Amino acid sequence: MSVVEEIKQRVDIVDLVSQYVTLKRAGHNYMAPCPFHAERTPSFHVSPARQSWHCFGACGTGGDIFSFIMKKEEVEFRDALRILAERAGVELDQRRDPQEDARRARLFEVNETAAAFFHAQLLDAGATAAESAREYIAGRHLAAKSVEQFQLGYAPNSWQALTDHLASRGVSNAEIVAAGLAIEGDRGVHDRFRHRLMFPIRDERGRVAGFGGRLLPGEALGAVEHPAKYVNTPQTPIFDKGAILYALDLARDAIRSEGRAVIVEGYMDAIAAHEHGFGNVVASMGTALTERQVMVLKHHTRNLVLALDADAAGAEGMLRGGDVLDTALEHENVPVPDWRGIVRMQEKLAADIRVLVMPGGQDPDDVIRNQPELWVELVNGARPFLDFQFDAVASKHDLDVPRERSAVSSELLPLVAAIPDRVLQSHYLQRLARLAQVDESTLRLEVRQPARARTGPAVAAEASAPRRQQTPRDRPEEFCLALLFRYPVARAGG
Numbered sequence: 001m002s003v004v005e006e007i008k009q010r011v012d013i014v015d016l017v018s019q020y021v022t023l024k025r026a027g028h029n030y031m032a033p034c035p036f037h038a039e040r041t042p043s044f045h046v047s048p049a050r051q052s053w054h055c056f057g058a059c060g061t062g063g064d065i066f067s068f069i070m071k072k073e074e075v076e077f078r079d080a081l082r083i084l085a086e087r088a089g090v091e092l093d094q095r096r097d098p099q100e101d102a103r104r105a106r107l108f109e110v111n112e113t114a115a116a117f118f119h120a121q122l123l124d125a126g127a128t129a130a131e132s133a134r135e136y137i138a139g140r141h142l143a144a145k146s147v148e149q150f151q152l153g154y155a156p157n158s159w160q161a162l163t164d165h166l167a168s169r170g171v172s173n174a175e176i177v178a179a180g181l182a183i184e185g186d187r188g189v190h191d192r193f194r195h196r197l198m199f200p201i202r203d204e205r206g207r208v209a210g211f212g213g214r215l216l217p218g219e220a221l222g223a224v225e226h227p228a229k230y231v232n233t234p235q236t237p238i239f240d241k242g243a244i245l246y247a248l249d250l251a252r253d254a255i256r257s258e259g260r261a262v263i264v265e266g267y268m269d270a271i272a273a274h275e276h277g278f279g280n281v282v283a284s285m286g287t288a289l290t291e292r293q294v295m296v297l298k299h300h301t302r303n304l305v306l307a308l309d310a311d312a313a314g315a316e317g318m319l320r321g322g323d324v325l326d327t328a329l330e331h332e333n334v335p336v337p338d339w340r341g342i343v344r345m346q347e348k349l350a351a352d353i354r355v356l357v358m359p360g361g362q363d364p365d366d367v368i369r370n371q372p373e374l375w376v377e378l379v380n381g382a383r384p385f386l387d388f389q390f391d392a393v394a395s396k397h398d399l400d401v402p403r404e405r406s407a408v409s410s411e412l413l414p415l416v417a418a419i420p421d422r423v424l425q426s427h428y429l430q431r432l433a434r435l436a437q438v439d440e441s442t443l444r445l446e447v448r449q450p451a452r453a454r455t456g457p458a459v460a461a462e463a464s465a466p467r468r469q470q471t472p473r474d475r476p477e478e479f480c481l482a483l484l485f486r487y488p489v490a491r492a493g494g
């Protein structure tokens with residue numbers, strides 16, 4: 001990703017422009033009096049979907065975040081780049097030269113060739129080894145048009161098949177390794193993906209950035225005793241798993257028109273959704289949903305629905321998700337309204353993260369195929385993240401027992417403390433006080449003065465509560481929703 005792209009991904013134009021003018025929502029867009037010319041009737045538009053601005057008045061011009069800063073701060077592009085890089089927390093030293101861009105373009109090209117190769121292998125009836133992949137696809141009731149649309153493929157059970165094919169097309173070993181398609185090891189350069197069902201992973205612009213390879217029945221060459229269900233392309237110059245969402249290239253229009261994105265865990269879930277007309281579905285590819293993924297989605301919508309399986313949803317670790325909620329929203333400038341403004345303020349919040357829980361043991365894939373109307377119901381019934389958390393924690397405890405109420409309090413309090421907005425925080429403090437039958441002012445004190453030695457109801461429970469696992473961190477600045485998707489491997493048939 002170029003520095004400019006990276007900055008664009010991290011800086012939301014609505015946030016940026018909001019620092020200069022007060023934007024009013026108008027449908028999918030925002031409007032304001034133009035910051036560049038004097039006017040009474042607002043003719044300045046900002047489109048979050050396109051991440052662009054335009055003045056339809058005297059200026060008659062528009063652009064992106066860079067041109068906005070250039071015009072507003074009256075600086076050259078270089079300085080606008082510096083200002084925005086700082087805001088985005090992007091190191092400008094990483095700035096890439098034309099050679100680097102050419103190298104990246106080449107890697108996309110190599111991946112494209114590999115995707116075509118894998119796809120041809122899958123469709124080649126003569127390739128008997130691909131039979132298990134075809135059987136798997138048939139078993140999942142995947143339509144032929146989906147196999148084609150998502151360009152599914154088969155990686156032969158060979159150390160050399162892909163490497164040889166690419167070499168015959170003039171691709172060097174170094175390029176194959178750089179693309180993550182081959183590994184340089186004891187046996188020389190050899191194919192990374194062997195005997196796997198292949199999912200090309202495309203970036204938002206539809207370019208093949210990497211691959212996911214699913215385990216198939218039968219033993220792959222060099223397989224370890226308990227092979228991973230999925231092998232992915234490692235981090236490469238063009239593949240950053242934490243910033244990519246499967247099927248977003250196909251989903252972006254539907255996400256915009258529906259004003260909502262649904263995030264599922266697996267490739268198959270996303271494919272099934274698109275096959276059955278639910279075009280606003282993307283997959284996090286079994287990883288933690290990262291802040292960068294949320295930022296990418298926010299270019300298209302602020303309404304996100306996480307489809308969780310029942311196991312993950314019931315997990316205690318769900319609470320950690322609050323970290324992402326917090327970090328993903330912290331760039332927003334949410335004005336604090338009066339008490340009655342809570343509802344309005346919710347609307348103004350940057351991302352509305354909701355949660356839907358799959359009915360016991362079912363994948364989105366199953367539900368979408370067999371009960372599409374239930375899927376619609378589940379998505380529409382998705383609950384605000386915090387409400388969901390409250391219910392999830394409360395349902396685990398017997399609220400008639402004081403000690404249990406105390407546990408509820410100590411589990412939810414960190415989450416409430418993490419809410420950046422004071423009004424929203426107060427709302428949830430009240431709810432927590434009612435739930436745990438604790439004096440609200442006591443809770444408030446704990447939230448506002450975390451450094452002090454804690455007194456009150458949470459202490460006893462905290463001492464006796466089992467230690468929670470630490471969440472893995474993808475990057476220092478970013479927390480993961482790892483535990484939301486903590487059982488991808490254990491799931492059957494995904």
Ligand SMILES: [Zn+2]
Nearest residue numbers: 034037055059
């Ligand atoms: Zn203007």
